[in-house]
Amino acid sequence: MNTESIKTFIMLSKLKNFTRTAERMYVAQSTVTNRIGELENETGKKLFVRRQGGVELTEEGELFLGYAERIAALEDSFIQQVNAAARYAKKLRIGTINAVYESELYPLISGFYKSAPEIALKVVLGHSADLLRMLQDDVVDIAFSYIPLKKTGFVCRRFSSDELVPLVSPAANEYKGGITKEQLISSRYLMCNFAFGDAGEFVRSLFPPRHAFGFEIDNSSKVIDYLKDGLGCSFLPRKMAEKELAAGELEEVRLVGFSAPEIVSYCSYKKGNALAERLLEQA
Secondary structure (H helix, E strand, C coil): CHHHHHHHHHHHHCHHHHHHHHEEEEEHHHHHHHHHHHHHHCCCCCCEECCCCCEEEEEHHHHHHHHHHHHHHHHHHHEEEEHHHCCCCEEEEEEEEEHHHHHHHHHHHHHHHHHHHCCHHHHHEEHHHEEEEEEECCCCEEEEEEECCCCCCCEEEEEEEEEEEEEEEECCCCCCCCHHHHCCCCCCHHECCCCCCHHHHHHHHCCCCCCCCCEECCCCCHHHHHHHHCCCCEEEEEHHHHHHHHHHCCEEEEEECCCEEEEEEEEECCCCCCCHHHHCCCC
């Protein structure tokens, strides 16, 4: 399959419009049409269906999107490795979930970079499942996630643990005596669409199915500013909010009648990866 056609397919799946896709990729609209047509001929499936004002992925298109993104990522990774090889002796690609990066990894990566300037580093942020897939596809060399990888040929180690705590602004804390499950459901809860393994399942289990949240965000660290503004409460890893807690900008709410599970993170890498092991030696 032509990689330009694959990249065009990915862009069209995001923009859902042939004209905007052509503009974004600096090609004629007919080129976009031809590339998608070639892919549909190769796959033997209709990948898009026309809707008013644009297009939507078909069921087959949704399935193909996952493979297309992996193909594009693999090609980019190969090109980067080839280019890095000309300048650096070695390269270490680190995949991590944002919460672990924010609370644990910066000093580790910074120290490693200072001590080994001959090694090129690349840091990729993503969700646990995506990072583990990237590890198995050889897009990253080591993955820090909330999901353990149990697969032959890979090492999976417990990396760190943290407490999951409900946080609010002191000025907006209506639960000085603690908060119950019932009060939490009716509170102005700021929902982080995060995947903290069992802890993430715990947070979702506190609310009814299809609960309508007034606020949702797809990055746990970004909810801190909204908490400081007094807009509601939210569960976060304690280490992620250490500075705000120490400065009195946030405070913990005591749980009444229930408790939160421990958050455990894992690091996974292929057996025999000396650079990954060298990085972890500094932890």
